[in-house]
Amino acid sequence: MTAARTVRLGAGAGFAGDRIDPAVELAREARPDYLVFECLGERTVAAGHARRLTDPDAGFDPLLAARLRAVLPHCHAAGTTVVTNSGAANPEAAGDCASRVAGESGIDARVAVVTGDDVLDLVRTLDPVVWETGTPLSEVGEELISANAYLGAEAVADAVASGADVVVTGRVADPALYLGPLRYEFGWGAGDHELLGKGTLVGHLLECAGQLTGGYFADPITKPVPNPARLGFPFADVGADGAAVFGKPDGSGGRLDRRTCGEQLLYEVDDPAAYVTPDVVADFSGVTFADTGPDRVTARGATGGPRPDGLKVTLGFRGGWLGEGQLTYAGPRCLDRARLAADIVCERLVAVHSLPEDAVEVEYIGAGAALRGLAPAADPAEVRLRVSARVPSAAAADAVGWEVESLYTNGPAGGGGARSSVTEVVAVRSCVVPRAQVRPRVTVIGSRPARRGAP
């Protein structure tokens, strides 16, 4: 009797700014069937649309070319298909970029581009209720610049089925980037709820890459992680029945065990019994992990129920400008001097620069700022004042850092290390649109014949 066929899925990135070298190590050492780069946060796609409005060729992940240049030779050698949502706000341009990078590497790659997530025209017509405001979209005051529906695994599976070496998408639910290849490989249907739940568990655990192998986990006292500077990215070997074994490249840093998996299972999960995706409402409440070897973990117990009728949409709005300034005080009375400095800045931002008083936020870094006042530190050795404000104009935002910097010669004694910045803000909110009105499409770039047909 032969061993049951498994498909190896590798996690190449867990966010837009993720490291590249662990993906190269994974591609080279683990030779996965699919290498997935999840590079798209809620804000990332909206910010991409803001960039695309000023440059029609922009709007996709600026690191896409660098990532592909680094991994494609290894993927080509091992027969690995790359799947990524790096297309962000401009999947077509990202597809062209992928095709060009492959060509420069001497690889004749077939690139499949998934579109259809852009539903800006649809939401303008439907005028759905915005979750955060409870009002129709048309009544939200800020300027709407993007609307992207979370597509499911079906579109990714279709793109894989087109014989692509590289699949580029825009907004796709993160776990669906992993579930798509599984649906293609094993022929799982939209009604196979239990299998889709198991596949979604795999995608959910892998989608943040290093967060499964000791990243966002390490604590030198309670949770030591070996060689974290060389944290290895995880992979999963998945069978047709949805059974999954997780691993990471031999010799890589990090750790993979029940504890790292348990934390990641519950990461950003509101209700473990009802994890809503476009493909399935997954139920993780019965999941258990077992350590089966060094850095090897099996997961079992996931299931699922019917998918929702609607698709979640991320709406991007122009949210004004964020201005900030920081300055450090140290030694005796440092917190008192930082408070005096904050009073001066706030008074001048309102009186001289006409900022609204309630737009200005003051934080005392080192004196409990991150804990939002829950645990103030009364007598820190040093404190860093941070003043920030979100305001309608870049000029008003610039005044924040300017007023902090001018404390050098006009403010309390011993202020040093001023820094300031001004950035445009894209605000994101959510709504739902009917599934039937969203139509994913797959477009293939490249002349090379498809390397696979129907599964």
Added chain:
Amino acid sequence: MAVDEGSGAMTTVDELADVRAGDKGDTLMLAVLPRDDAAFGVLDRRLTADVVAAHFAPLVTGDVGRRVVPGLPALVFRLPGVLGGGVTGSTVLDGHGKTLSYHLLTLELGRPPA
């Protein structure tokens, strides 16, 4: 895990569990993962939604949700409003609230109810 519940000695969550923070809009999610079965027993009894809500007051704006995942085991808390404004609405540095898992670790578990 040697926790002497009979004496009512104070212990912190930090001695019993790991906590991971996640965010959904204004809501902070905290997953509490006890380090062994005994620690789970203590936390399941004493780390109630009310205790967690009090520890994060006055930032919490609604009912704190609490779910038990027995297979791991783990407790999942949902704290509405803590991230006031979410990632793009508020201008504070850690808009995600990623640092706040370590605030829950400082929670002292009081004497068990008589």
